[in-house]
Amino acid sequence: MSWALEFTEDPRELMRRAGGLLEADPVLGTVVATVxxxxxxxxxxxxxxxxxxxxxLTVVDEGSGEPVGVVMRTAPFKPYPLYVLPIPDAAASQVAAALVDRGEDVSAVNGALPAARTLAAELARRTGRRVHVHEHTRLHVLNKLVEPRVAPDGLARVAVPADTPLALSWFRAFHADAARQAGRLEPEGSSEQFDEDDVAGRIAQGRIWLWEDGLSTPVSLVGFNAPSFGVTRVGPVYTPGAHRGHGYASMLTAHVSRVLRDSGLRVCLFTDQANPTSNKIYAAIGYEPVVDMANLVITTRARA
Structure with missing residues (x-):
């Protein structure tokens, strides 16, 4: 079996070529579709x-002419990782060869396993480097919502423009805190960067919620992405350290998930597999695993 590799810098062309593939499994393709x-x-x-x-990049089965997978390089932060949907191992090796031929300097690959691992390993082999896993993640989908058994004091509300500074500070704290909880060192600038305009835009679209405690103090935040093909992705979910352990994140995540589900959307989210607390929270309210993923780094030396 052979594969045609169709590169494009035009997102409209990607949608023409692979939109049907993304629509056929919109949960698995959520990141590619929304980006x-x-x-x-x-x-x-x-x-x-x-x-x-x-x-x-659309990977096409030359026999049938049908797309079987997508690879993209769109992340706006260094080292500009690839993002990979499931593709056959042979196709992943072919993609690696094409990227080397194009002169692409790729030092990070994210996405579905085993395709992301195969692609990263072949890139490393062809360039004399090594691969290590920086983060194991897992995509989950909400099938049946289970209300939290313990309801904390307070209420959920949609964030308003006056909440922008607070929301921005919590968005920025999210990745650093998640890495710290998982025992990872995050290189500066290696994750999604947020600015005031971005957060203000999300608030204007009603895509950030806050939980206020009994004193009307915001204590937890849940955001979600704009939907694509009927699927929306919850995240980030953030509670500052001083407010953790009271059930705020569970209650707010369940509330936002219910609002989105009741609007007719399917709801999914990613978890860090090194954070058992968040995985337990999401499982308890009804999120079920879809696929394991990984963020892989290609380095010039072996790790101890």
């Missing part, structure tokens, strides 16, 4: 192309 849809919107608003790598 690509956002890029289409930016293009149609006349925004200039970003100064970081931005391209998409």
């Amino acid at each position: 690509t849809s956002s890029a289409v919107d930016a293009l149609e608003r006349g925004e200039p192309a970003p100064d970081h790598p931005q391209w998409w």
Whole structure:
């Protein structure tokens, strides 16, 4: 079996080529679908192309002419990792060869296993480097919502413009705290960066919720992505350390998940497998595993 590799820098072309594949499994394809849809919107608003790598690759079965997977490089933060949906191992090896031929300097690969691992390993082999897992993640989908057994004091509310500074500070704290809880060292600038305009835009679209305690103090935050193909992705979920252990995140995540589900959307989220607390919380309210994923780093030396 052979594969055609179709590269494009036009997100509209990716949707034409692989939109049917993404729509057929919109939970598995949620990241590709939302990132690509956002890029289409930016293009149609006349925004200039970003100064970081931005391209998409459709893997096509040459026998049937049907797309079987997508690889993209669109992350706006260093080292600009690839993101990989499931593809056959032979296709992943072919993609690695094509990327080396293109002169792509790839030092990180994220996405579904085993495709991401196969692609990273082949890139490392072809460039004389090694691969290690930086983070194990897991994609979950909500099938049947289970209300939390303990209801903390307070209430959920949609964030308003006056909440922008607080929400921005919590968005920025999310990745650092998650890494610290998992015992990982996060290189500076190696995760999604947020600015005031981004958070303000999410608030304007009603995509950030807060839980207020009995004193009307915000104590937890839950965001979610704009939907694509009927699926929305919850995240980030953040509670500052001083307010943890009271059930705020569980209650707010369940509330937001219920609101989204009742609006007709399917709801999914990612967890860090090294954080048993968050995994337990999401499982308790009805999120079920879909696929294991990993963030892989390609380095020039072996890890001890």
